[in-house]
Amino acid sequence: MRGLPPAAWAYVSGVVALAAVAIATTPLADLDPQTLAVLAALFLICDSAPAKLNVERARVSLSYAASLASVVLLGPDGAALVGVTAIVTGQRIFAPVKRLFNGAQFALSGYAAGMVFGALGGDRYRPGQAEWVEHVIGPFLGALVAFVTVNLLLMAGILLISRQAAWQELLRESGELVFGCLGYGMFGLLIAGLWDAVGPFAAVLVLLPLFIARWALAQTHAQQQAHTATLAALCQAVETKDYYTRGHSERVSRGSVMIAQEIGMRADRVAAIRYAGMLHDVGKLGVPTKVLQKTGPLTEEEFAAIQLHPMRGLEIVREIGFLDEALAGIMHHHERMNGRGYPMGLAGDEIPEFARVISVADAFDSMTSTRSYRAARTKEEAIEELRRGAGDHFDPVMVEAFLRALEREGWEPPQPVVLPDDDVVETTQQDHDDPSVPIRIAKA
Amino acid sequence: MSTSAQAGPSRRHGWQRFDSGPLAVVAVAGTLVVVAVATVTAGGLVQPQVAVIFGVLVAIGELFRMVMSGNREVAPIASAGALGYALLTTVGPERAGHPALQVVAVAAAGMFVGSLPHVAVGRSPRLDAMARRLLTIAVVALVFRPLASLKLEWEVLLCLMAVTLVASCFLEVCIAALIRAEAVRARFGIALRDEMNAKMALCAAVGATAMLIVVSTSVMGRAALLVFTAPILVTQFAFRRYAGIRATYLQTVRALSRVTEVGGYVEAGHSHRVSRLAVAMGRELGMAEEELLELEYAALMHDIGQLSLGDPIPGGATVLASPNEQRRIAELGAEVIKETGVLDRVAYIVRRQSDPYRATPAGAGTPDGNGAAVPSPQPPPPLASRIIKAANAYDDLVGESSDRDRGAAVLERLRLDSAVEYDPTVVEALARVVGRRRHG
16 A cells, blocks of 8 residues: 555545544443444454455455444444454454554444434334334345445445556446345344344354355355466466467467456356466367478368367367357357358357457467567557458457557567577477468468 | 176166165155155144245255255255254244144155256256255254253253254264265265265354254244345355356366377377276275365376377377386476466376386385485375376276276286286275176
């Protein structure tokens, strides 16, 4: 948080000041100290062990449940006090500003939720009260929505102002978060309802399912990471044979994701295209090395072998339980808009969307990489070439999307290739991905 | 003679799943359901509204049942709902007076209804898994219903519930282990340990949720169940994602292990045959499920190092390559796998796959000057590596052929090499697995 812009400082101070006012006006004497202590402890325990999600930066904090329970049991002031304990969270946050802001935003969320709960006529359970749940469910849902909204908005604010994220990203990420937040928030009502019957034991009873949910989330995250890492490593293994194409899969994957996000694909489709981009050339392994390394023009048969590689790739990855779309993307990434591509000769909209995306990223990376027969082209030259091919070879929509994303996020071209000194180096002499240097085919 | 060998391993699954154990479980559960339904029809439902709500909860749970690692079918929401019904003491101020058999009948009805959509889309229900779940619920109901009618203190009741739930968890794990031991031919003790490892978290979650259902229903009345469904569904969703990604992971490794085949480095189907053989041998030797999974990954990827070779080894059979070359392939493969950053143990298994079982006795004390020129004394290769070494050699030499004499000859050759090259116990396990396939 060192390079925080002045606007962000102002924002943080504002949020903290508001929270301070909310807490300073709290009549402490009205709050039951035992309830407050137990709920604050529950909040801290949950908040110190957040579950990582696939969404970067975000975590599902199960502390939501404690906050919402305090909304019902203690009202806005108590909820604000419970939220403020986030300052001493056990998470590994080192910057004091962050801790302060975190506590302040939880306090404000709790306070807002408490106000909404009260305004809608919600009340805590009184022993012997019949139909309490029916009576309180409406106000509680209102409070829950208020809590989640204020929480996400305050977080989004700091991320936007300190330029750590663009609002499209935030919108996408919060879409994924809201579902979990609302679901776990319901536990708050359970804690509140059980409080009078079993007391603090309610917190313990609720904690177990909460932590198992957290465990499952964390496991999912770990497995997903492992999956991606394994895929990347295996793709790298496929590439090792050729010094010039190392890292190609990884970069095509990144480029495809950039395009996919730019044209506003859903998150699960973006995840699928990430894998599809990585695996798009896996079938190249089925092309005999001597064809890839041939210097002169290729014979018809040899070119046919190259044209087959998307099919071989499909053959390998078909068993993976992917979205079908990813498979289509791998199979058709060499089709052209004018119908002259391979393997099927599809044209225009017949080409699956994934394939049109991958094709652009694929060509761009190939052109900006060094090849044995030419030096790497500059970004500008490659962009020029993409523009020239738009409509005929590439989908203009994808090209434009890619250029926009390129402008915003930049592109790290591969390092110049340094060949090892021994003479057994094998390199491809023609690149089937390179649109600017078409493969030469000998006329029979 | 060799025609009997055609039966192959794949055909074994269908009927052997219904060995005596599972059949008994299904029969007991079926009888119980018939008795319960008959009793309830004769006597009528006690508190029908509550029964319907819990029945719906069970049906929803069955609808969202899922398959966890190791092909285990679970339905956590259904189990938690039914257990909650079995443990129910009061609904709001009202006393819950339903008998144990009504619990069984309601759970069975819910399971039936929840299974209908699955059947409609062509997924046949797994009777043994459903019977197991139902039996667990029935036992809890039979034990706890009489207790629930006594007027006990809250604390005592909660303790009793916890004890009953832990016992029921153990019972379920035992039944599951029994079924699994027969299905995958593992020893009961090992199956039990695997089952415990796989189910512990889920059992705890289901038990705690069931208790929470009981407590909140008695405090807040029926509406508490509605409040419940939201977080439960979110949790279930998390579990499903977890199960899904685990399955995808294995599929990915399985699929990508074929790159060596497509690249012409090894014979078609080699990696899969080696991995099947290796897993069967590992089971025979009593490996736990976690180790088996690592063994499977390692076996699938054991030839991945060949990708880094310039030219494929003729025929792809590493067993015919020189020891140095074999070691190089193993090293290269381990490097690739290490890159993942998460499969270090698998990488180690692959690295050691080419090492002889008894390396020239490492360390000092051997007068054998030439052979003992090993610079650093290495620990003996892990069991998984020894298994892969033997399985790989067998498949390289036999391949897809189902010729009995050839298989026997290869086994004989491996036996001759054992004690130095191959681990004798591993070779014997291989012989048993191969022999069973032939007669199976």
